[in-house]
Amino acid sequence: MHITTGEVRFSFVHIYEPHAFENEPPKYSVLCLLPKSDTKTLAKIKKAIEAVRNSDAGKKNLKGIRGEVTFLRDGDEERPDRPEFAGMYFFNASCKDQPLVIDAEKEELIDRRKLYSGCYGRVSIDIFSYSTRGNHGITTGLRALQVLRDGEPLGGASPVNVDDEFDDDYDF
Template sequence: MKAKLIGTKVITGKVRASYAHIFEPHRMQEGQDAKYSVSLIIPKTDTSTIQAIQKAIEEAKEAGKAKFGGKIPASLKTPLRDGDVEREDDPNYQGAYFINASSKNAPGIVDQNKIRLTEPSTVVSGDYIRASINMYAFNTSGNKGIAAGLNNIQLIEKGEPLGGASSAEDDFDEIDTDDDDLL
């Protein structure tokens, strides 16, 4: 599943969702605006997605020159980060890059057949998805950089939930209603 690049917009290949707040907006810190967000864990072997993101970041730098005073600053924050370095204690991020994407607007969420998903339990942290993200320049209170906006999500396949959560199906056995031990 190859990534697609359209200017500053990237449709990722198969990535893993982490810290998924995609059905309800969430505040990262008190006083901040609530946003829809997800961290995309991208295997380092997915060179198609990584290259598409890197090219989109370069496009956003060029498009954002006006926000940076006409030239691209030498020290510019970029959204693509190395999980082996920045999340070395989390095995889910090992051998992967990650990018945090967010939006004030709810993302469209569909399954493999492009059927709209609306129930929060249908896509959770740990699931494998494709994401439509858009790179854009920002210059806020002296912080300059490129950020990733979250557009849409497509569920590819269910994964093991992150954060140690288990499903009800995994926790319980089927109950024989004729079993006298239940009473």
């Protein structure tokens, strides 16, 4: 199943260069912060999780597993030390091939500086079950991202506004 979320906040953005985690092959990835108030997206995710759980592949991959085995995590419970996680669910989405990135007008995003940890957008994700090396669960595959608007940068350098950085009043 695949869905497109409502507005999320992007963090740990690795979209233009793949990144390797803990001896895994490099992947393109993003962490998405989903407001708990976005009941429409939450309902779509829960419906997709249930459909995957009840699919033939889901029954096979999750056989004997009890309880939640899903990608959706509670920011208030798991990351109380990070203010940006307050009132949010969060999930990681990744893929092997570089995903499509578009802007609010659905044009390919040319300026890579517009996609950074802290900006807001939407993601198109596949939701599927897996059973690999003794691990079982339901996860996401990243299909595409849409950048909608700027936000306060989360860590690292903030985007540069050339008008703020370089005024026309200079002296050599």
